[in-house]
Amino acid sequence: MRPSTVPLSEVAVSKTHGEDSPYFAGWKAYDEDPYDAVTNPSGVIQMGLAENQVSFDLLEEYLEEHPEASSWGSGISSFRENALFQDYHGLKSFRKAMASFMEKIRGGKAKFDADRIVLTAGATGANELLTFILADPGDALLVPTPYYPGFDRDLRWRTGVNIIPIHCDSSNGFQITIEALEAAYSEAEVAKMRVQGILITNPSNPLGTVMTRSVLELLLDFATRKNIHLISDEIYSGSVFSSTEFVSVAEIVEARRHEEAERVHIVYSLSKDLGLPGFRVGTIYSYNDRVVTTARRMSSFSLVSSQTQKMLALMLSDTEFTERYLRTNRERLRKRYEFIIKGLKSAGIECLDGNAGLFCWMNLGPLLEEDTREGELKLWELILQEVKLNISPGSSCHCSEPGWFRVCFANMNLQTLQVALKRIKEFVDGRKPKN
Amino acid sequence: MKMLIHRLATSKAHGEDSPYFAGWKAYEENPYHPLNNPSGVIQMGLAENQVSFDLLEEYLEKEQEQVFKCGSNFRETALFQDYHGLKDFKKALASFMGEIRGGRAKFDENRLVLTAGATAANELLTFILADPGDCLLVPTPYYPGFDRDLRWRTRVNIIPIHCDSSNDFQVTRKALEDAYKEAEKKRSKVKGVLLTNPSNPLGKVIPRKILEDILDFVTKKNMHLISDEIYSGSVFAPNEFVSVAEIIEENGYKNSERVHIVYSLSKDLGLPGFRVGAIYSYNPNVVITATRMSSFSLVSSQTQRMLASMLSNKEFTEKYIRTNRERLRKRHEKIVEGLKEAEIECLEGNAGLFVWMNLRPLLEERTREGELKIWETIVNEVKLNISPGSSCHCSEVGWFRVCFANMSEKTLEVALKRMKDFVEKKKNKKQQQQQQQLLGYYFG
16 A cells, blocks of 8 residues: 555554455455356365355245345335434344344253343454453453454454464364463463453354363353453354254353353354344343443444344244254254365365364365475465465464364355365375375 | 453443433433323434435335345345445445535545444544544534544544634634644644534534635644535535535545545434445545454445445435425424524524524523523423533533424424423513512612
8 A cells, every 4th residue: 555645543554454364365366266167167266254155045035935024014114213223222122032042042051131132233343342341452362272363353453452372282172271371371461461351262263163161161260260351252153063062151151150250241143153244243242231331332333234133133033933044054064064074084184073163174284395384374375376275274363283274165055165175185186295 | 340341341431421311311211202292301302314204115115126125136145244345335325425415526436435324434534543642623513422433442532623603603713723732732643623514513514615724724734634424415405515525626636635524324314223324535545444444333235235226216316315405494494483483593504404502592601500401491391302512512502402303393393382482481480580670679
């Protein structure tokens, strides 16, 4: 960018928007040469976008059967009311529907109070908002690696807050350990940063795994000991392949009878589970009254369109629909996951044992020329330019162990996935192994 | 709770303890209804445009097929989260903005950045143009929400550019310089001037000469100019509004890198719930950065798609803009006449959804306390929620913003009658007091 003659702020000129990382560079290659089965069969296949496209037909079917959801009915007198509704409390019917949906996802193992739900334009808005509320500029949040690259922007850019990584590696399936937690906390102390909280993503992006109950207990104990907050980003909670494997921090809070609940906050969104990223529907669920009140006021800067709230209130209060959707969506994701794992295995590639999400965490360590970040990026570029697959290198997720890649499998049809797997197999077969 | 809750959570910069919000509470607890609660509080503190809904409803009824068909569009729309925004929608919005200005300015959709409402747009621009501790100069009286929007999370300050009735509250060069000096004294770097044009709460467009003066000033000081033009479609006469965009174009885009316009569909189209705001900037770096930053407050793709078809329908937009203006003009006339009958004067307005009413003659004391006292009486006894000038940081006491477009004509008539009765009662009481004083003088 040519520098502006009129000065802009430090936030404006900083690189913290993060768009210079490979995570975004790969998208450019895709944009310039996108795969299409018919018109561009040798183009780049997008496997870096965590979108859920496997269950759209269910939504389309619902909307077809319920036209009142996307219009305002005959006479359109409800249009006026809906168009005027800008209350930052959000539509009550929508909040109730969200609370009920979140309960269904957790198999009724946790209850959600609609009055603790704050609506935001996407989880992107929610995570930033929580950071503004819980931390000062210069403070730190501890985040387990590998993590979603967007956090670098969402948690740090305008807030001025830092991220200190909690390093995880394959020695134990990338689970958080007490040693890693303590090390991260000490690192913050050495850097003279006040730690205000821990932010986890559960199920994890990019790992595609749920957190175990014991790790969640560990985290809550640690947060209590240090008197800090715990934010649990559960946006993939409806994308766990089996209906019973997910343990939400909400369950732990309830098991502890809400003791120390005031430090716990959950982020949710309809972008992944329902595949509606365009509609910008995110929520913050907090057990802390002060946080709820403040978040509500602050949500003025990123409210959800009342038109969208109205449509989704109808859809998500339809329990017959939501039950069927969750059940079917899980099943389809599970099948996709099995398909890609099998395909990669036949190419001699192992993945982390996953049970959730829209991606798998693939291990290309054996294919690296050097076991370094540079080695990983070299391999990544090769895969992008020659194999024409846009996958996300672990280093863009701040993974401390080189050679891992996140590969999305739900944002394309099965045929495209087959083509991608074929290309990977050919690539691996054509390469000499490290030793 | 022994936890540290961050400063922002405890700061009062959200502004919700001001009378601006307290009056709403009185309304919420006792809202007027012509049948169910005819003696309730009439809401005149909400700048909403309800006079032209029928036009929107008519359009939606006619174009249901076009607007609501899901089919193959649904998937694409649901997935669309590109912060560049829906191209069709931005084209339509850019064209709409040009139409509002009578074609006197053209808008390039590639300079438009969509945000969830003007609230987000103003905050976003502040993040981009100013650092924590810096300041923006804002003419008073101004929209109370700016205290939150421009300052809360950004930690940027507002220094007021004081305006008063001596010249119809216009910004003067002296007031600009004074504000700048005040910032210097406070050691706060001034990064720009933020105007609302047409003005909220004045209900008046800013004259061309003043806009040119302000442009000169910001150019000399090498700072930015943000022009919040969210009421631009609510100017009663089609040719009275001069947008800063026109001046920029006339000057061949010289020095335009410092100019940014904010728009929204909340006022002109009466759609505050849909959260449709936009930043239009002549500065390419600002466009790029604002586009990235809009990730935190994108407009729902469902809403973009619906409005894209509405705003590209030229027949509809031309009719809407023309009819909306006319209806607002009539409403404005009605309230000004009605207040005149109550012997109340207003600032001569030509735009917006409110009038700037002068109650100075009725104040017991010409102080902020005096203003708040009469305001409390009007809210609690006359049962009208109007906005006191002090909540808009007006340096001259006794002025009130009174909204007229968020209710039916009948309700407005009820409100005007109440004002008339109130003023008469006050007059009679004063006369009685004066008579008693005289009697006391003669016979005391």
